[in-house]
Amino acid sequence: MSLRIGIAGLGRLGKRHAEQLARFTPGAQLVAACSPVAAELQWARDALGVTTLHESFDAFVADPALDAVVLVTPTTLHARQTVAALEAGKHVFVEKPLSLDLADCEQVQAVAARYPDRIAMVGFVRRFDPSYAQAKADVDAGAIGRPFLVRSQTCDLNDPEGFFVRFAPTSGGIFMDCSVHDIDLARWMLGNPRATRAFASGTIALHPGLAECGDVDNGLAIVEFEGGARAVFYASRTMAHGHETTTEVIGTAGMLSVGIGAQRDRVVTRDAQGVRHRPVADFFERFGEAFQREMGAFVAACRSGVAPLTLADATEATRIGAAITRSLRSGQVEAV
């Protein structure tokens, strides 16, 4: 029988998840939606045929018809909604980051530990991208020997409107917002070593409004791990060409790179501008297939009882991201 799922939060990413669940996730049924925005609920009903619509999260999470919930709500709500869902007996998928606050993450972990038969999974979507999955399989198969260095970037097409500037005060900063994926990938590829120290530096290239909240639009960070592994991250909001997410894993017998070139498709144009291809425009375009697989993996996890990634992964990503962010502000090396 299909897993009955409800979704809370129907912004841009929430709608994407809702569509995946309603249309392209065999074994799942999207039966309920929750949003304080009437138009979003109406969309869920009209576009996806969802019949149970909740304005209140409390009512939503208590809905006995639901086996699982997918939380695509503002970051500040993630932790307590995850706790509420677990306590209501639901499996939970929650978008990243679990929380900007390390103590919150740890508290969610503690609650989850009391519900070992409930899945709680954080949306590190890149793990479900076929290329990242292949790279991880290659690393695990020893293709590059012992991995000891990850270089990873998340670079977004510049938004001249600077939407993210208005979002900056609550985003947790560029590293918590963008690099949290790279941090998770680095840990994953390196075999989950413990991070010890972090240093960050950044600059504002195009969006002076970020200065107010101590944020930057281009940031660099180095993270040190026990055992000698290292990672370096780059995050940018100001790319002129598109969205380019890349990761390199360097080992003693080779290296793997993922995503360099940001090809949108297999078309190459030769004309008076040179030899060129279109880059991907945004993370939706880049990770469309990963979003689909991620929902499939969540459904599979609810059935099997085994999650492909743990809340501890989310906690560690927050711990490292927070240290990087502290370093950006202090200008000094920070302990993780």
Next chain:
Amino acid sequence: MSLRIGIAGLGRLGKRHAEQLARFTPGAQLVAACSPVAAELQWARDALGVTTLHESFDAFVADPALDAVVLVTPTTLHARQTVAALEAGKHVFVEKPLSLDLADCEQVQAVAARYPDRIAMVGFVRRFDPSYAQAKADVDAGAIGRPFLVRSQTCDLNDPEGFFVRFAPTSGGIFMDCSVHDIDLARWMLGNPRATRAFASGTIALHPGLAECGDVDNGLAIVEFEGGARAVFYASRTMAHGHETTTEVIGTAGMLSVGIGAQRDRVVTRDAQGVRHRPVADFFERFGEAFQREMGAFVAACRSGVAPLTLADATEATRIGAAITRSLRSGQVEAV
């Protein structure tokens, strides 16, 4: 209400279509399957939950519960089954080629003309690949000026077992089997000019068993069109690296290429073997997304009454493919 679809033929490609219809084609319901092979019907029931199972095509096509049928049967059956389905009042999707015989194609067209409210669509799947669709949109937008030359290839990973050798007597030869896609793409990109002449040449590199039926495992062909456009095709069964389908469209102000490099994913490996990537293994891997979109397009066509491609496209592809095949055998230029 969902379109009720039945599928006939559940070989490798038939299973793929069936899965798309059952799981990933919103607006469609796979309600019936037809196969002379009991195990295939059982698979449809067990894996996809299809409840109406037919051994007989006649019973299948007469099933009043069906709005549309998808035919993935042997090529020799395509034409008469398409006619039967149209006469039974069904929309039809039929795999390529419509027929190896030009007269059969024309007859199907004549029948279809009597059922203008029924969709009859042939499976030129590459038109639904995002990269090919983008290239076509670029050509139509004038990005390369006036297109006048297409170079297109279909090259398969060598099968040391030589399965296709056994299939050769009925495949219509390498050009009808592989190049028919390239022929269709060339016509599409060039704006459907009328082909006038064809020349082909080929060689047997690895599979001497093909000689018996006059076939080759590597073939080249040049086709001339009215108005001066030209196309050159390459088909191979013997690639060592994988499946590489490429098309170049050359115009007066630029050129587009699709598929060169055959990247399977976004991973690049650097090691003692050099800097390298995995190629796609076969057309399923290359055109997975196109197969999904193709079924979506068929469902949309049944609803809108407008097909994205016509039986005349299939007839022209057969006409050109047949002339190329004649040239391969005669060694001379043949009129199309």
Next chain:
Amino acid sequence: MSLRIGIAGLGRLGKRHAEQLARFTPGAQLVAACSPVAAELQWARDALGVTTLHESFDAFVADPALDAVVLVTPTTLHARQTVAALEAGKHVFVEKPLSLDLADCEQVQAVAARYPDRIAMVGFVRRFDPSYAQAKADVDAGAIGRPFLVRSQTCDLNDPEGFFVRFAPTSGGIFMDCSVHDIDLARWMLGNPRATRAFASGTIALHPGLAECGDVDNGLAIVEFEGGARAVFYASRTMAHGHETTTEVIGTAGMLSVGIGAQRDRVVTRDAQGVRHRPVADFFERFGEAFQREMGAFVAACRSGVAPLTLADATEATRIGAAITRSLRSGQVEAV
């Protein structure tokens, strides 16, 4: 002691060879130049310090101070000047094609046979390009098994002035002018099989003036060889992006490609136009290093007495090119 070399013909390519000889060819001394154009001789004196200047080819070739001559004169003069130089006891480097006329080629070969201690070498410059040389070494080492198919193209940036249109009446047509290099490469890579038949087709995309002399600005040709090998050539005068010379050698265990993408250098630009690189502009830019190595190889051949390629190679290239050109005009398959 240095080889004393004279050069005849100081057009664009002649100047390039003269500079290589004067500046970058250790073991060679450019001591004489010959041209009917006073300004060209003056350039040789002023720019390169050449002191012996001849207006008359007869005086030039008789100059006892010369060990070798480099002929970069109009194609119609190549054959008889090569003969004259051999008879005067000089080593000869002559630009391609040796002659558009097969009988002329054969006559030069007959003369050369009488002077076995004189080097006579034709300018198939691509053999000296590091990439082509590597590809040939790979083929010879068995890297792709038995090579059985070559696809090769010479595509030039469109010249809106259409200089080559005025040159067309004497160029021998697009295949003799451009594809002669591809023909030579195909023979070289395939191990010099004997060509048996040829078919060609072409179109005029941008330069209607070519019609007068039966030439085209885009041409395709298929050549068949004894033993089953095949080649397909593409030549174009109308590229929008630059000069792109590519060759693919396909064998039973792999394939090699040379030159695809036409990168001018190692710079990639990402901006609002996409992700792109500059292509090479013309064959000088593409084959600059090959021109240098070619002169070095000629000097080495004069010293060692062993030429890296023979007049027979030039004769075969002309034989095949002439058959392709006949096919373009007759519209039929032609015997080679």
Next chain:
Amino acid sequence: MSLRIGIAGLGRLGKRHAEQLARFTPGAQLVAACSPVAAELQWARDALGVTTLHESFDAFVADPALDAVVLVTPTTLHARQTVAALEAGKHVFVEKPLSLDLADCEQVQAVAARYPDRIAMVGFVRRFDPSYAQAKADVDAGAIGRPFLVRSQTCDLNDPEGFFVRFAPTSGGIFMDCSVHDIDLARWMLGNPRATRAFASGTIALHPGLAECGDVDNGLAIVEFEGGARAVFYASRTMAHGHETTTEVIGTAGMLSVGIGAQRDRVVTRDAQGVRHRPVADFFERFGEAFQREMGAFVAACRSGVAPLTLADATEATRIGAAITRSLRSGQVEAV
């Protein structure tokens, strides 16, 4: 009249410079060589025809027949030999780094200031690579807006013999030895902003012997500049595939990358290993053309009196490299 040049130091790189000067640098004459190693002097005489051979640097630098000297001696000698050469009235080309010691660099600058008609040029060879030169021209032309970030790496093929381990005690460490080029490129591309702070971190992946002298075989560094520009460097001794030197310059309107992929030539191989190309093996292979142009630029500078780069560039590179190296050891952010 040709510039008369002497070379001191005939190790691997010295030999390379000597050959360029003797054979491929029009306007230069290599007339003298200096080395304490008899075999090296003999090579200069036998291979290049150099007739004046010095065992003693003092005699060499005093040789009145010399207009200019090229110093390819051990780093510890660079500064005082440069001073000696300037004081002897010679133009000087000295290999990088000018000195590991900032005070030494400054002293050389002070001496050079007393000889304004003498050229003193440090061997930042990458500036003479055609791709880097094109990138710089693009940046200067505003192609990427205002450049604000440079990412640059120097990664060498692993040497299982670990030759550089023995060299480590005097190399100045990985950053002074390898990254000094990247540091110079960053300053050049960013318009010579003043560096303010540096942080470095590293690891030993394969060569434990480096620990003794506080060096690493893989190092990362971030450098901050006045005005907000940033640079991040990566240096590695342990690549499995070859030598890959890359630089990215990121600006407000685009980005340029140089060298990614490390293609050795234009050959791509498709076989059972995938689709792949050979990488360049070492910096000689990568920068062969740059070494030639560099000597040409030095000769041109001696004639024109204008150097393409200044001693101040070398001093700044050492200043930054030294701060990075201090940070590697202290584990803290260091002022530059």
